[in-house]
Amino acid sequence: MPETLWTVLKVFIVVNVVMLHVAYVVYFERKVIGHMQARLGPMRVGWHGLLQPIADGIKLFFKEDIIPSSADKPVFYIAPVIGVIAAIASFAVIPMWEGFSLANINIGILYLLALSSIGSYSIILGGWASNSKYSFLGGLRSSAQVISYEIAMGMSLVGVMMLSGSANLTDIVNAQSQTWFIVSQPVAFFVFLMAAVAETNRTPFDLPEAETELVAGYATEYSGFRYGLFFMAEYAGMFAMSAVATVCFFGGWKGPDVWFLASIPGVVWFLLKIYGFIFFYFWIRATLPRYRYDQLMGLGWKLFIPLALANIIFTGLIKLL
């Protein structure tokens, strides 16, 4: 029994740390985008706006929860909760430093891909249940996005599994002690990165939300904390995807083994790499315009899937020789 209690405690701590990061990554985003546009970003609440996420959370908590009279109530209620569960549960298999992951299961990659698919259900269901035209279009676009990018994403990770001979994320990190897989699998990394951006509905693939066309897309009819849950799910999903990219292509918790750098604990390297990816997300958001959705589906089917397949064949050939 004490062991079970210890597990519960570990999960509790990890979930809370993740939630804290999710709250502050919103602040980070507003600061980064602000400075990229020659603004300051949030400055009022606390020193340099540091308490802004907390203020936002409290505000959302006290806002009225408006449920449109024509909405499909039960689905409308649970859709954002599904998103939050799928996004947070991804962290169960991520190895955060040497020998630490909550659940060291041997199908880690499959588990992550499954959860990221479930996450898009929350958007499709939420858009459909709202019974509003904007939401409906947002949900429809989300389904278009899912069927265009999920295959490429799954296939891009096949190369990683072939090189490491395992779908366990800890094994994958250990297989990268010599060279990171970004060196041997650059094409797979490129495909995965683009698919991850599409999967988390970020610019330039943020069609389901598309605030300039669809008001707020799938989230148009949501308000108060229910809307906040969608927001949390999106940012936690970004964290999860960055963590997968770090683990599968950038050597996870491993840092350079030279000089004083070797004494820095693994979790610091892990977080640094994750925040590198998070910064990349914000960077492309501030740089690129949005795709049109037939362009986006064309990109997924005509470019990423052939690329990912070619990468698998190529990797197989190289390993045989």
Next chain:
Amino acid sequence: MPGTYIPSEYLPVAIIFLFAALIGLGALVAGLLVRPRRPYVQKLYPYESGNPPVGEPRYKFSVKFYIIAMLFVVFDVEAVFLYPWAVAYDKLGIFGFVEMMLFIFILLIGYIYVWKKGAFNWE
């Protein structure tokens, strides 16, 4: 029970699902106590730029990408076959490689066929 396999390494997964659900539902339920609730007819309209909504949002219309949706099923199943193959790749050797190349080749013919038929063009 004898012979019952309990996958203990999945326990944290179950717990994290529970915690995540608690965060989502707990915040909503706790919010019930403090948030205002003043609905009226106009507030509960679906949003349509401030006008009363016109027509039903769920009317029938052509979803242009239905063919893609069907192809998705085929290729997703292919991807599922690739995972166990990739994990066991080292043990399968040249036989495994040739087998999978045949499998991918057959799918590739279908892929080129649907491309030539114009399934990836929407107009």
